[in-house]
Every structure is written in structure tokens, then in C-alpha cells.
Amino acid sequence: MSRQTFGIAGTICRTLTGIAFTGLALAQNGTRPESLLPADTMLFFGTDDLEALRASAADSPMGRVMSEPEVQEFLAQPLAELKKAIDMGVAAAKQHPALAELKLDFEKIKAAPFGRGFVAITHLDLPPEMVKDPSRADLGFVVGLEPRGNFDAIGTLKQVIQSLAVAEGGEDVTMDSITIDGLAVDRLKAKDAPFALCFANIGGISVFSLSERSITAMARCASGAQPSLATTPDYVRSAAAAGAAGKGDLATFVRLGQMMKVVRSAIELGAAASEQDGSGADKDDKQLLALMRSALDAFNFEAFGPAYSLMTRKDGVAVTTSYTEIDSSAGGIAALTKPAPIDRELLKLVPKNALSFSLSHFDLSALWDMATETLAKAAPEMHAQAMGAIRNAEALVAGADEQGNPQWDMRRDLIGALSGRTMSMGIPGAGSLLGPGSDTVFWIETPNAAGLEKSLGYLFALPGQLANFPINWKEQLHGEAKLKVLDPMSLGPAAMMAGQLALTYSIFDGKFWFSTSTKALKKALDARSAPPAENITARADFAKHFVEPPAGAVLTGLSYSDTAASFENTYTQLLGIVPMAMMGLQQQGAPELPIDVALLPTAEAISKHLFGSVGMSYTVGNGRVTVSRSPFGAETMVGMATGISLASILFVGRVQEASMGGLLTSPREVAKPSAAPADVVRSDFAKLSTAITVYMIEYNVPPESLNVLTQPKPEYPEGFLNGASVPTDPWGQAYSYANDGKEHYTIWSLGPNGVDDKGAGDDIVQRG
Numbered sequence: 001m002s003r004q005t006f007g008i009a010g011t012i013c014r015t016l017t018g019i020a021f022t023g024l025a026l027a028q029n030g031t032r033p034e035s036l037l038p039a040d041t042m043l044f045f046g047t048d049d050l051e052a053l054r055a056s057a058a059d060s061p062m063g064r065v066m067s068e069p070e071v072q073e074f075l076a077q078p079l080a081e082l083k084k085a086i087d088m089g090v091a092a093a094k095q096h097p098a099l100a101e102l103k104l105d106f107e108k109i110k111a112a113p114f115g116r117g118f119v120a121i122t123h124l125d126l127p128p129e130m131v132k133d134p135s136r137a138d139l140g141f142v143v144g145l146e147p148r149g150n151f152d153a154i155g156t157l158k159q160v161i162q163s164l165a166v167a168e169g170g171e172d173v174t175m176d177s178i179t180i181d182g183l184a185v186d187r188l189k190a191k192d193a194p195f196a197l198c199f200a201n202i203g204g205i206s207v208f209s210l211s212e213r214s215i216t217a218m219a220r221c222a223s224g225a226q227p228s229l230a231t232t233p234d235y236v237r238s239a240a241a242a243g244a245a246g247k248g249d250l251a252t253f254v255r256l257g258q259m260m261k262v263v264r265s266a267i268e269l270g271a272a273a274s275e276q277d278g279s280g281a282d283k284d285d286k287q288l289l290a291l292m293r294s295a296l297d298a299f300n301f302e303a304f305g306p307a308y309s310l311m312t313r314k315d316g317v318a319v320t321t322s323y324t325e326i327d328s329s330a331g332g333i334a335a336l337t338k339p340a341p342i343d344r345e346l347l348k349l350v351p352k353n354a355l356s357f358s359l360s361h362f363d364l365s366a367l368w369d370m371a372t373e374t375l376a377k378a379a380p381e382m383h384a385q386a387m388g389a390i391r392n393a394e395a396l397v398a399g400a401d402e403q404g405n406p407q408w409d410m411r412r413d414l415i416g417a418l419s420g421r422t423m424s425m426g427i428p429g430a431g432s433l434l435g436p437g438s439d440t441v442f443w444i445e446t447p448n449a450a451g452l453e454k455s456l457g458y459l460f461a462l463p464g465q466l467a468n469f470p471i472n473w474k475e476q477l478h479g480e481a482k483l484k485v486l487d488p489m490s491l492g493p494a495a496m497m498a499g500q501l502a503l504t505y506s507i508f509d510g511k512f513w514f515s516t517s518t519k520a521l522k523k524a525l526d527a528r529s530a531p532p533a534e535n536i537t538a539r540a541d542f543a544k545h546f547v548e549p550p551a552g553a554v555l556t557g558l559s560y561s562d563t564a565a566s567f568e569n570t571y572t573q574l575l576g577i578v579p580m581a582m583m584g585l586q587q588q589g590a591p592e593l594p595i596d597v598a599l600l601p602t603a604e605a606i607s608k609h610l611f612g613s614v615g616m617s618y619t620v621g622n623g624r625v626t627v628s629r630s631p632f633g634a635e636t637m638v639g640m641a642t643g644i645s646l647a648s649i650l651f652v653g654r655v656q657e658a659s660m661g662g663l664l665t666s667p668r669e670v671a672k673p674s675a676a677p678a679d680v681v682r683s684d685f686a687k688l689s690t691a692i693t694v695y696m697i698e699y700n701v702p703p704e705s706l707n708v709l710t711q712p713k714p715e716y717p718e719g720f721l722n723g724a725s726v727p728t729d730p731w732g733q734a735y736s737y738a739n740d741g742k743e744h745y746t747i748w749s750l751g752p753n754g755v756d757d758k759g760a761g762d763d764i765v766q767r768g
Contacts (some may be wrong), residue, residue: 034230036203038217041229042096044253046118052248056313061609061631065694070601081594098167115146122214126265135194140214144205154206158199183219223356238308242323250311260301287379294378300332318633322626349527350536355438357425358559362520363419397458413451439520443511453507474697481508485697502693541612547630549618555618564610568603642691677730680751685766691720702739
């Protein structure tokens with residue numbers, strides 16, 4: 001078969017696959033796919049009812065978002081262009097004589113019903129003989145779809161490939177039909193290809209596979225001649241722990257240890273192939289091979305048991321439950337999974353209005369030790385070089401004694417000083433570079449507070465030593481805690497990017513505390529002795545979606561995220577970036593996509609369908625369970641991937657049209673977009689907020705007026721605006737300013753009408 005033919009076949013295959021999964025519809029009852037797969041299947045992902053899955057997705061928050069008039073209006077043009085692109089692709093394919101009679105109707109295909117659907121890897125055999133004969137490899141890749149209407153995606157794919165094979169394959173392609181346990185199987189194989197394409201109907205499912213062995217095993221499972229995946233102890237045990245799949249649920253099962261054994265086999269075969277070709281492996285290759293072997297031995301991934309995940313929906317909530325068997329006594333990386341219970345009493349310190357929080361446990365030192373020991377065992381010379389480089393760095397930042405020994409031990413004073421329970425919170429705030437709309441507070445227990453404090457001092461002094469770019473921290477006292485607040489002006493050009501961030505850290509009460517704002521850290525410290533009147537447990541969506549783990553389980557992690565607020569913050573930023581980015585692409589000569597950014601839906605149209613997400617982890621015996629209750633399920637990831645794919649198809653289509661002299665002719669002159677007045681205001685706010693933050697670090701109170709920021713001070717001879725004057729807004733008016741004399745301030749523009757609406761009307765306001 002020619003390269004052109006394979007290209008056409010590939011295009012048709014991708015088109016059919018995309019259409020098939022777009023048009024999921026009514027399924028009838030039947031044996032679950034797991035019952036048709038062999039017992040030793042390595043990976044499975046699928047459902048027993050694609051229509052039920054589609055129906056639950058339509059009633060999900062994402063489905064309700066997609067039904068919003070604003071969203072439908074925005075998508076109307078790109079979807080119309082997509083249909084056009086598909087029609088053009090099919091028309092182009094029909095130009096090939098073998099496909100002239102191909103009958104594909106996009107609308108009928110989109111509405112075509114499907115039942116069960118799955119993707120699986122039943123096996124992956126890499127025998128030693130494949131070093132000499134690669135065709136001995138056997139990949140049991142299988143795809144199955146149950147057609148319930150007039151369109152059979154896999155059957156159509158078979159017809160396309162067979163037509164092309166007949167037309168151009170000649171003697172290089174063989175086609176035949178065989179019978180396995182009464183099952184008819186169509187095979188197609190190209191000369192010298194390491195696999196055959198197999199098509200069959202098994203248990204009512206149209207199946208495509210790269211392996212005869214997979215088809216044979218599935219046929220025997222369907223007839224009851226051999227056990228299936230659904231009956232194996234691994235699968236039964238996992239499903240019992242995470243939940244058995246119901247109608248329309250998505251289930252995933254993978255044998256992690258078995259797959260890692262395949263990885264080890266691949267490494268060994270690669271080494272054997274290198275020796276087989278006569279060239280052998282050079283010193284670096286052998287060292288790398290030894291390192292990979294040693295890493296596999298040290299991390300011992302092969303000791304991992306099965307992993308199972310179930311995505312279901314309950315009252316519009318996507319519930320994803322994952323179960324993994326890990327024996328902590330097996331050594332290797334499994335030893336790092338020993339249960340470390342969290343302290344649920346810490347929830348009392350999380351305010352009710354928190355945008356997010358998490359409780360967990362962290363230990364970097366064990367992973368560090370495992371990695372360095374692996375390197376020492378596999379590549380002693382490389383290990384010696386790495387340790388030497390670390391010692392040199394330690395001596396550089398901290399100096400050395402008379403014997404040349406560094407006066408700082410990074411493993412002891414930094415890596416080993418950050419381990420234990422951790423807690424993070426996102427609370428409403430001005431935010432900026434690291435998170436719009438919220439300030440972050442994080443702490444982790446430290447068994448070596450003095451060593452950690454010394455380490456941080458060395459690390460922050462390092463840029464100054466290397467590039468004469470010292471980073472300065474101002475010291476503040478807050479009760480008994482000593483705070484270190486970053487001086488943004490020491491960041492040079494990056495100071496303006498920092499906006500209202502006031503990075504602050506403290507080593508206090510056996511913990512390392514860090515926050516993106518001084519105010520947030522102070523409030524977190526105060527909450528230890530005066531907890532908020534209402535904490536996160538009083539929040540309705542958290543209380544609704546948190547479910548107690550089973551009796552006897554050890555709760556090892558707990559988290560919450562205000563999905564609606566997080567989305568609004570991110571989406572609002574994107575609304576300002578996307579139009580500029582698209583204009584920039586057009587200026588570079590890129591084809592114009594069929595997307596009208598003016599029709600982008602508002603953030604509220606989407607966020608009103610969202611709610612808070614709760615995640616938790618716990619252990620039961622050798623099992624580790626993670627449960628997430630969220631507005632988003634697996635269909636969201638599929639939707640994102642589909643959106644990216646469709647955008648790519650449309651972009652490529654426009655490029656093809658341009659190459660044929662279609663829509664685009666000569667490059668057009670596009671005026672450079674000027675910044676919108678509101679964007680100018682936000683830029684000015686960022687500069688002023690940075691200056692106010694620096695002023696507050698120095699004097700612990702906000703400036704009396706904005707003009708104070710221009711006055712020289714001993715440490716800031718050009719003032720806090722670096723010699724610049726206070727800007728005026730785009731309409732020629734001075735910015736208004738007020739403060740409470742303590743720690744809060746407000747800046748606002750009177751807006752286009754020039755009237756002070758006290759923050760209402762067209763005023764643009766920022767509070768700090």
C-alpha cells in the first residue's frame with residue numbers, strides 16, 4: 001500500500017473515530033466489556049452504556065454549561081465550520097477510486113447510537129527473539145464499540161482499509177477470514193508488518209485489534225471457555241473497594257506491577273539489540289543502562305498491585321473513586337506510602353470563606369535518599385560527581401572550614417528539614433501573579449527549624465553572590481512570630497509583575513510558614529489562638545460532598561476547592577488575553593479561525609453551574625483510596641481534548657484553503673491593537689499597589705496619599721515609584737485613594753464619565 005493510501009486511510013480512521021465518539025447514543029443491556037476480556041488483561045477503560053454516559057454528562061454541570069444560550073451562540077460558527085471541514089475531508093477521500101462509493105453522512109453519523117465501548121491492552125509480549133525479528137512482538141491493543149443503529153464505526157473502518165488494500169496492496173497485502181471457536185475473524189496484514197489488523201463481532205460488540213491472540217482470547221471468554229477479567233480476584237477485590245461499575249459508569253483498571261515488568265523487559269531488549277548490531281554500547285550508554293536497572297530495583301514499581309478507578313454521577317456530582325494496592329513493606333517507593341494520618345482538628349483554622357484548602361503529609365528526604373543511593377549503586381562515578389557539585393554549592397553559599405568542609409549540609413538542613421504534616425489555604429485577597437483573586441498560605445512541619453532558617457538565608461543570598469542581584473527581606477514582628485517580608489523593589493524589573501504580592505515567610509511553632517501576602521499570614525497565625533467564628537465545615541458545599549471514610553480507615557488527605565470562584569478568576573484573565581493573542585496570530589499571517597471572541601460567554605454564565613470540589617484519601621489494609629466529588633468528570637477531559645483537536649482541524653483546514661487560493665489571498669494589513677482603557681487602569685493599579693506594598697513593609701501602615709509614594713526616603717532615594725510621578729487614568733483624571741490607617745486601602749478611577757460614583761457605576765476599583 002502506498003504512503004498516500006495510508007495517509008488517506010489515516011485521515012478516514014481519525015474522522016470516523018472522532019465522529020463515533022461524538023455520536024454516543026442509546027445502548028441496550030448486554031455483557032459488560034470486562035466480561036469479554038481475558039483474565040490477564042493489563043489495561044481496560046470503558047463503559048457498558050455510552051448513551052447512559054452521554055445522558056448523565058448532559059445533565060452534569062458541564063452539560064448545563066453547554067446548553068447555555070451564550071455558549072451555544074459562541075459555538076455555532078466553529079461547529080458549522082467543523083462540519084464543513086469533515087465534508088471536505090470525505091469529499092477529498094472519495095477522489096480515490098477505491099473510496100468513490102464511500103457513504104458517510106455527518107448528521108446521521110452524529111446521531112448514530114452506540115452501546116458498550118472500551119479500549120484495552122490485553123497483553124504486551126516482548127520475547128528475546130524480537131531482537132532479531134521485531135515481528136515477534138505482540139501488542140494486544142483492542143478497541144470495541146457496540147453499534148445500535150445503522151452506522152458501525154469499526155465496520156466502516158474495516159471496509160475503508162479493505163478497499164484500499166484491494167486497490168493498491170497487491171501481493172504485499174493479504175486478506176483472509178478465519179474461524180476461532182466459531183467466531184469469524186477478518187484479518188488484513190501488510191508484508192513485513194509486525195502485526196495484523198483483526199476485525200470481529202464479539203458478544204454484539206464490533207471489535208478491532210492488532211493481535212490475533214487478543215481476538216482469540218476474547219472469543220473464548222465470550223463462549224465461557226476461559227475466565228474473563230471480570231472474574232479475576234484482582235478486579236473483584238478492586239471493584240469491591242472502589243465500587244462496582246453501574247450503567248453508564250466509566251471504569252479503568254490497570255496492573256501497574258505487570259506493566260513495569262514490561263518496561264524492564266523493554267530496557268533489557270534495548271541493551272541486547274545494541275549488542276546485536278555489532279556496534280555494542282559505549283561507556284555512557286552502559287552507565288545509563290545500569291542506572292535504569294538500579295532505579296527499577298530501588299523504586300520496585302513491580303511490587304505495585306492493581307489500580308482501579310470508577311467515575312459515576314450522583315445527583316449531578318461527578319464521583320471519582322480510585323483504588324491502588326501498595327504493600328508498604330515491599331520496599332522501594334512503596335515504602336513511602338506508609339499511612340500518615342492528618343489532623344482533622346486543623347479544619348477549625350480554615351475560614352468559611354476560604355477558596356481552597358488541603359491537608360496532607362510530605363517527606364522529601366526519603367525520596368532524596370532513594371535517588372542518591374540508586375545513583376551510587378548504578379553509576380559510582382556519576383554519583384561522586386553529583387555529590388561533589390552539591391558540596392561545592394554548599395561551600396559557595398555558606399563557606400567552608402579550614403579542612404574545606406562546607407559549613408552547610410543541604411540534606412540535613414534543607415531536604416530533611418521539610419517533612420511532616422502540611423496545610424495550605426487559599427483565602428480571598430487581591431492576589432496577582434501567583435493567583436488572581438486569592439492569597440495563599442502554606443505551612444509544613446519542620447524537625448530542624450534552626451537548620452531550615454539558616455538554609456533559607458543561604459539560598460536567598462545566592463542570587464546576589466552569583467549575579468550581584470541581592471534579594472532583600474524586611475523583618476517584622478507579629479506577636480511572638482518573626483516575619484520575613486520580601487522587598488519587591490529588590491526584584492528589579494520583576495517588581496511590577498509582582499503586583500500586590502507581599503511574599504512572607506516565618507519559621508514558628510515548629511513549622512515553616514509561607515504566604516503570598518503578609519496580611520494573610522498574620523491572619524493564619526492569629527487563628528491558632530482565635531479560630532474563626534465559622535470554619536470551612538460550615539460551608540454548605542463542603543459539608544454536602546464530604547463523606548466519612550469507612551470504619552477502620554486512616555484518613556491521609558483532605559482538600560476542598562471553590563471551583564466556581566477559581567474558574568471565574570482564571571477565565572476573567574483569559575478573556576483579556578485571548579483577543580490579543582488572536583490578533584497577534586493574524587499579524588503573523590496565521591489563518592483566521594472561525595471564532596468570534598466578542599461572543600465568548602460571560603464567566604457567570606458558566607460558573608453559576610459549578611460548586612465546590614472535595615477530595616479525600618484514606619487507607620484500608622494494603623489499599624489506598626482516593627475519592628473526588630466535583631462538578632467535572634471524565635467527560636470534561638474528553639471535551640477539552642476534543643476542543644483542542646477541533647481547533648487543530650479547523651486551523652489545518654484554513655491553512656489548506658489558503659494553499660489552494662481559497663479564503664486567504666495576499667496578507668492583509670492589520671492595525672496593531674491598542675490597549676483598552678480598562679487594561680491601562682489595571683496596569684496602573686499594579687504599579688501603584690507594588691509601591692504601596694513596599695511602603696507598608698517599611699512603615700506598617702499605608703501611605704496617607706498617593707503623592708507620598710513619589711517622595712524620596714533614605715532607602716528609596718527616588719521614592720517608591722522609582723522616580724516616576726503618580727499616573728492619571730486614561731480619561732485624564734487623577735486616581736482616587738483612601739485607606740483605613742491600618743492595613744487596608746482602596747484605589748479607584750472615576751471611569752469614562754469622570755464622576756465619582758463611590759465604586760459604583762463605571763468606576764474601576766481595586767482594594768488591598
